Amino acid sequence: MKIVILVGDGMGDYPLKELRDKTPLQVAAIPNIRRISAAGTVHLVQSVPDGMFPGSDVANLSLMGFDPRLCYTGRAPIEAAGAGIPMTAADVAFRCNLITVQNELIADHSAGHISTEEARPMIEELERKLGRDGLHFFTGTGYRHLVIWANGPCALTTTPPHDVLDQPVSRHLPQGERREELLRLMDASRSLLADHPVNRRRRQAGKSEATQIWLWGQGRRTALAGFRELYGLSGGVISAVDLVRGIGRLAGLEAVLVPGATGFVDTNYAGKVEATLKILQQHDFAFVHVEAPDECGHSGQRDMKIKAIEAFDREIVGPVWRALETAGRPYRLLICTDHRTPVAVRNHTAEAVPLAVLNGPVGAVTRETAFDEFVDGGRVFKTAFEWIQECIQRRRNL
Ligand SMILES: [Zn+2]
Structure with a gap:
């Protein structure tokens, strides 16, 4: 089974008056993500353990199935791994x-x-x-x-x-x-x-x-167990950000830097999709990270954030999902965000975030259901790392 995790960084937010008390995720046109949520399941998960700082480092460790409370030693050592700088224990x-x-x-x-x-x-x-x-x-x-x-x-x-x-x-x-x-x-x-x-x-x-x-x-130095030892999986991480590629490297995954991947709304989406499909030809796992919605949250640009979320749905989620369906083999597709970056706060916050899981192939889907900060009535389902661990283990039934 192919396992694919697609992450839109910082997509979560708060209701905004200018959006008639809706969040950017609620007003954005994201048909692919809503169909995946309808055909699969969607829950709120806690990606930042209580008491930890809601950094992308902590949250993305969670989304790769690692308990940050056990393995997080700081941001810089992960970036060093992403840059390929070796560290000794001292x-x-x-x-x-x-x-x-x-x-x-x-x-x-x-x-x-x-x-x-x-x-x-x-x-x-x-x-x-x-x-x-x-x-x-x-x-x-x-x-x-x-x-x-x-x-x-x-x-x-x-x-x-x-x-x-x-x-x-x-x-x-x-x-x-x-x-x-x-x-x-x-x-x-x-x-x-x-x-x-x-x-x-x-x-x-x-x-x-x-x-x-x-x-x-x-x-x-950060020490992570390898995906091969943990799950018998090999694969790759596709991201413009050193931090996310660093986590991938530490987990024994390929760290792919796509030419023209900028970490912003002008990123090379098609190149990221192409790199993802190439990884999936040779391996069974891909983690794709798109930074742009987070940047718009930091700069407080509401409309740009909505556009960035829509671009993630249209340019990444849609094409990857279609390719998995076309291949016709069993797959598990996860759609998530690492943390909230509310445009009103212009920084990360630690509340739970939505995570959708779909076991395919499922054929054509026309139904849509919400993928936002209020699924399950706002009740938190699990910690993100626990849920991701269950999803990555290739049991057919979740
Ligand atoms: Zn982030």
Whole structure:
């Protein structure tokens, strides 16, 4: 049996006055998802365990059937896995943002969405001046980079810079063991980057400068059991996001980066579908992640979020479902979202999310049923990881 999980990131939301007290999922035209829900089953599942932060890392671990309470060690080690950077048991990974500080406020967590080409020489300069045996800087994409630190400090509280925009730097500095070592690195980056040629060019062009690094999301190596050992399955993860590909790699799955996959509404949908079908020709499992609805939630763009959800239904869910039906072999198709990113909140929230499961082939379906935040009268069915585990085990009857 082929098992396919299709994830629209951050699709969940709250009722909005401007939508006559409906949510984006309720007003969006998503005929494929509603037919899958009608022909199969749809429930609300808890993707973020109580007390955990509703990050995409935690929620997507759940959607791959892992209990985040047992395996989550931090965001950065998962991203390191996604970038193919090996870690030893002694290493601590830190996310290293290039950020803009103005008047001692965190003005921009992305240094004006600095490009990878501009960021690379800056990260290389930091590696030359601050790198040493056991402490190295790695260039990632855009403003997102990594530091791998052997025997580095780990028992610290650090803050994602995108959560504290326009707030004083001094209020959100790392707290905990060996914090002064982190502060020294962050401080040193200020003087090293101040007159960097890339910053000079950005200044002249009127763009935000990368005034310093911000270290956060630290953790030790993440260990996940492999899908082959757990379920006898091989397969792949298709995503534009390092974090999601990282979880896939850690689970022993292929991590596919589709050319033109941007993580936004202009992503290469057809390329993602093609990559999914290619994985399914050789393997039995595919996990497809589409980032765009989440981005629209963060930017508070209601109409764009509805469009992103509709594009997920039309460009990903529809074509993948048709291909599974056409192949005529048994399949199990799951449609879900990792967490809510309400446009009114502009950040993630931890409430339960809908998850639909269909065992096919089923032939033509014309009936539709709701796929939204209120299925089952809003009652939570199970934790997401428990339900996903049951779905991935290839028992014919759920
Ligand atoms: Zn997410």
